[in-house]
Amino acid sequence: MTTDLTTDHTRATADGAHTHGAPGVGVVPEASRASRFASFDLAEFPAVTGAEEEWRFSPVDRLQHLISGAATGAVSVDVTPAQGVTVTVTDRDGASTPGVAGVPNDQLAATAWIAAAQRTQVTVGAEVETDAETTVVVRGEAGAPAASAHLLLTAEHHSKALVVIDHVGGGELAQTVEIDVHDGAHLTVVSIQDWDRGAVHGSSHRARLGRDATLKHIVVSLGGDVVRVTVDGEFTQPGSSLESLGLYYADAGQHLEHRLFVDHAVPRCTSRVTYKGALQGESARSVWIGDVLIRKAAEGTDTYELNRNLVLTPGARADSVPNLEIETGEIEGAGHASATGRFDDEQLFYLKARGIPEDVARRLVVRGFFAELIQQIGVPAVEDRLQTAIEAELELTGL
Structure with missing residues (x-):
């Protein structure tokens, strides 16, 4: 028998009309996403209980080192730049280090921010266009103390480049990935979580897009025991575009979690989110949360998000929650769809x-x-x- 739990919402049009499905699926949270607390200082966050909206699906006990500020170790970060791409490694000083893209909005992201002792910056020079990939290999070590890392990817104006971040090895890692796409730039970022079994990884990706900028952001989660990736996209000027793709495959005992927040704060920007996952084995678990906020000033917005999950064996579980919050009716379109099922x-x-x-x-x-x-x-x-x-x-x- 086929199990298919589907929410497929009609795209909102210029009159702002849209529909929501069953309770808990596609329903806007009680508080606006715009009002969620954010800070660079972990001490300003309350203790995690597991009942909070941002933690209610997460295995908090398995993430304790990455939530509590204890991730003070280091991992190996090796960069092979393409032509026209530069790499700079600088020391940094916790919460006092200025941020480039967004602000941490949960305890894990704040831990990653304050605990990292260095920042690795990869910069694509202005008007540089390259089809060759820049590779960043992040390598952890099983049994080592919980670690933190900070990566800043900058695409200067009217550049075009591809950056592939490969996570391998073991251990525990709290990570910040800042992505700064300047005016007219085109950047593709691929983050692959191919950890050994036993690894625990929490990563906060925060992207900032300038005028007429284009970001293609791809997340692939395959390995590790627990992987939790949050992706925040912020539009700062009109005319920019964000395409966010994700693929994950959870085996027995794995927890793979992906949370996205697309903030349409300015007019005439486009976002597309598509994530697909498969699950197999006892206690295989996936979580996908997709939040899209269209602020009052964001007239002409065009957005759509989609999540599909294929459950291959008994004992696996997928949670999928799309949320769409619209503060203006002057938009091109907005919608979302979610489905979880077995073989057809x-x-x-x-x-x-x-x-x-x-x-x-x-x-x-x-x-x-x-x-x-x-x-x-x-x-x-x-x-x-x-x-x-x-x-x-x-x-x-x-x-």
């Missing part, structure tokens, strides 16, 4: 009726589920790597 029995029947064995048919369904998203990434090396990873996951499941 009709698809399997169709394939089996044409002589395809069931195990092969199941693999085809999973490949097809991810294929459209992988093709949108637009980075051949990353696409090939994901295809290989999905095949390995299918072998593990025995599909």
Whole structure:
């Protein structure tokens, strides 16, 4: 029997009309996202109980070192820059260090900010255009003290570049990734969480977009025991565009969590969010929270967010909560959709009726589920790597 829990909301049009589905799905939180507390100083945050909106789906006990400010260790950060890209490593001083993009809005993000002793800055020079990728390898060590890291990615005006951040190894890491896309720049950022089992990773990505800037932000979560990635996108000038893509595959005992907040604070900006995940094995868990805020001044906004989850085996659980908050009716469109389900029995029947064995048919369904998203990434090396990873996951499941 196919289980399909779907919320697919009609896009709001210029009159501001939109609909919401079942309670808890697509419902705007009681307090506006705009009013959520944020600070660079961890001491200003209350203690985490697990009942807070930003923590109610998270395994707080497994994230304690990354929430409490104890992540004072270090990890290896190695950068291989493309031509026209520079790398600078500087010492920093906790909460007094000035931020470039956004403000931490939870305790883990604040821990990552105050605890990092150094900042690695990757800068794409003004008007530099390169198709070659800049790679950043973040390597942790199992058994080492909980660590923190700060990465700043800057695309200066009218530049074009690709940055791939690869997380490997083990240990515990609280991380800040600031992304500053200047006027007219085009930047693609790919963050791959390919940790060894046992790793715990909390990462706060905060992006700031200038006038007519374009950011393609891609998150891929495959490894680790607990991975929690928050992505905040802030539009500061009209005409900018954010495309946020995500792919995750949770195995038994893994917790993979992705939280997004797109802040439309200025007119005529566009955002598209598409995340897809598969889950297999006992206690495999995924969480996706998508918050979009269209402020009163953000006339001409065009936004849409989508999350799809495919549950492959009993015992796995996916939570998906899209939230859309609109303060003006003068928009181009806004909407969201969310669905979680098992294999489509009709698809399997169709394939089996044409002589395809069931195990092969199941693999085809999973490949097809991810294929459209992988093709949108637009980075051949990353696409090939994901295809290989999905095949390995299918072998593990025995599909």
